[in-house]
Structures are given as structure tokens and as C-alpha cells.
Amino acid sequence: MMEPIVVEFDVRASQEHAFDVWTSRASMWWPRSHTITEGPDLTVVFEPFAGGRIYERGSEGSEHEWGEVVIWEPPARVGYLWHLFVDRSEATEITVTFTETDNGSRVRLVQTGFEKLGAEVGTERRRRTSNAWLELTALYREVI
Amino acid sequence: MDDIGNGFVTLTATMTAQPLESDPFAALGDPNRRAIVELLSNGDRSVNEIADDLPISRPAVSRHLRLLKEAGLVIDRADGTKRLYRLDASGAEMMARYMEEVWGEVAARFRLAAENTPDSG
Numbered sequence: 001m002m003e004p005i006v007v008e009f010d011v012r013a014s015q016e017h018a019f020d021v022w023t024s025r026a027s028m029w030w031p032r033s034h035t036i037t038e039g040p041d042l043t044v045v046f047e048p049f050a051g052g053r054i055y056e057r058g059s060e061g062s063e064h065e066w067g068e069v070v071i072w073e074p075p076a077r078v079g080y081l082w083h084l085f086v087d088r089s090e091a092t093e094i095t096v097t098f099t100e101t102d103n104g105s106r107v108r109l110v111q112t113g114f115e116k117l118g119a120e121v122g123t124e125r126r127r128r129t130s131n132a133w134l135e136l137t138a139l140y141r142e143v144i
Numbered sequence: 145m146d147d148i149g150n151g152f153v154t155l156t157a158t159m160t161a162q163p164l165e166s167d168p169f170a171a172l173g174d175p176n177r178r179a180i181v182e183l184l185s186n187g188d189r190s191v192n193e194i195a196d197d198l199p200i201s202r203p204a205v206s207r208h209l210r211l212l213k214e215a216g217l218v219i220d221r222a223d224g225t226k227r228l229y230r231l232d233a234s235g236a237e238m239m240a241r242y243m244e245e246v247w248g249e250v251a252a253r254f255r256l257a258a259e260n261t262p263d264s265g
Contacts, residue, residue, distance in 0.1 A: 002240060007247045013258040021258040029257035031249050086239070107254070109247065114240045 004112040012104040019075035019098050022107070024048065034084070036064040046080075048072060054080055067091060082111070090116050171215035176200055177208045181231065184218060188230040 011018055021028070026044035035042055037058035044066075047053050052069040065088070071079030075098055083091035092113040099106050172178055179198055183189060191209065195202040209229055212218040219232040 002236065005240060005244055005247065007251055009251050009255065011255045011258050014263055017261070017263040018258050021261065022254065025257065025261070028261070029250075029253040031246070031253060034246050034250075092243075107251070109251075111243060111247075114236045116236075 002114045004110050005114075006108070006110050008106065008108040010101060010104055010106050014075075015098045015100045015105040016075040018105045018107060019078065022096060022098075023074075023078055036084075037062065046078075048074075054082075067094075071095065092116070171211055171217055174208070176204070177212055180205070180208055180212065181217065184229060184231050188223075188228040190223075190226045190228055194229070 013021070023046040026046060027042070030044050032038050032040070032042070035044075035056050037056065037060075039059040041059035043057040045053070045055050045057060047069060050069055050072045052072070053065065054067040054069060056064045056066060058064070066084040067080045067082040068091075069078065069080045070093075071077055077095065077097045079093065079095040081091040082094050092111050094109060094111045096107060096109045099108075172181065176198060180194055183194055183197055191202055191205050194209075195205045198205065200208075209218060209220070213220065213232075216233055217231065217238075218229050220227050220229045222228075
């Protein structure tokens, strides 16, 4: 069993603004190295409701699914399934909470479900684990 | 907490990974080592079998394998007179490690954006 990844940090922005920038303005700041098309004009879309799609639209108009919104509670919480670069069946779960602080807000991100990557036994596990490796090395090539 | 100065209050990633002698990301920073990892993702191989598929010598493959082993990415076992190598850390663990790196960059870029745009609240 793998423990979740937890990332927590403060930001000098209101809770509402932090939520808004995280979701509807992700195109502004999401690292291009961690996208499918890597184009300068790509758009990241969070459809603002539970069940909404999260996807990248390349400058040439192609769409690439990244995940699905499962919790939409502005401005406090957004939760989503995340399968950028992996098969949808291997989506991890991400929950981001935004709380007010004295001079801004605190962002806390929790990502769980890594054990789904390669959880099956036998041949299937082997295949999936191999895929995850290939994806990882491909990703790595892109970020360096 | 008022750690607004440098921002990061905590950045914790508590994986069940054992301590490694060298950084797996550094180990993957070499194209030949990534090629070896990709070959091994298809099944166990000996040094000679790896060398047959890559444009590098057998001693060079051995050196890369030693580094990958120190980074916890491959393990080896004896098979008759041969020594076979296979991937050690699971793809899941590697993906988790990769995501830790990504979230660090994401957090920094997000803060810049949120703190330098008019408040939409």
C-alpha cells in the first residue's frame, strides 16, 4: 500500500481567487512540460461541475483527456480523477482544498491511488507495469 | 503558520520506498540508461542481450546497470551461468516519485500566477 502524496503551501491570494486560478485559469500556469501537446497556446479546461471533463486543447484544436471532476465545491474544495499519460483505468485521485489564512490562503493537495498502477496480478500486471515504465521514461525525456 | 516569506509550509511525500544509494531521477537522466529501463520493461535480460540491442559496449552496459541498481531501479539474479536483470521499483512507485517532482513545479508556478493576477473573489 502506497501512502498518498501530500503537498501543502500558502499563497497570498484569497480562497476564491486561489480556487479560480487552480481550476479555470490552469492554462496560465500548468507546466507545459507536463502536457500532451506542449504547445505555447494550449488550453487547460476544468468543466466546473461534478462529472465535468478535465482536458487539454492543443493550439491545433485537438483534445486530450486528463481526468474527470468528482467534487466541485468552490471555493473550498475540488476533487478529480487524474489519468494524464496513463490509462483511464489507472487514474489516481487528487483532492485540493483551499482554506483562508490571516494573509491569504492555504492550498493542500492530496494524491492517492498509485497502487492502481500495476495492481493486477500475472501477465496483466506485467503489461501495465511495463506501460507505466515506458510512460515514465517518456515523461522524463520531456522534462529534462 | 505565517511562512508566507518563502511559501512552502510543507512538502511531504511519504512513500514506502527504502533509502536509495543514489537518486533514481539522476539515474534516469542518461539516455542509455532510459533505453535499458525500456528494454527491461519487456522482460528480464542479460548484459549481453541488452548490449545486442544498444549501440554501446558490454562494459558500458554493465556500468549503467550498476548505477541503475544503486538507484534501486533494477535488481539482478543468477540464472545458470548468466546474470539476469529486471526492473525493481514498480511502475507505480516510479510514477509516484515522478509526480512528487511535478507537484513541486506546479505549486511554484501556481503561486506566481495566483499572486500576480487581479483577485477574482
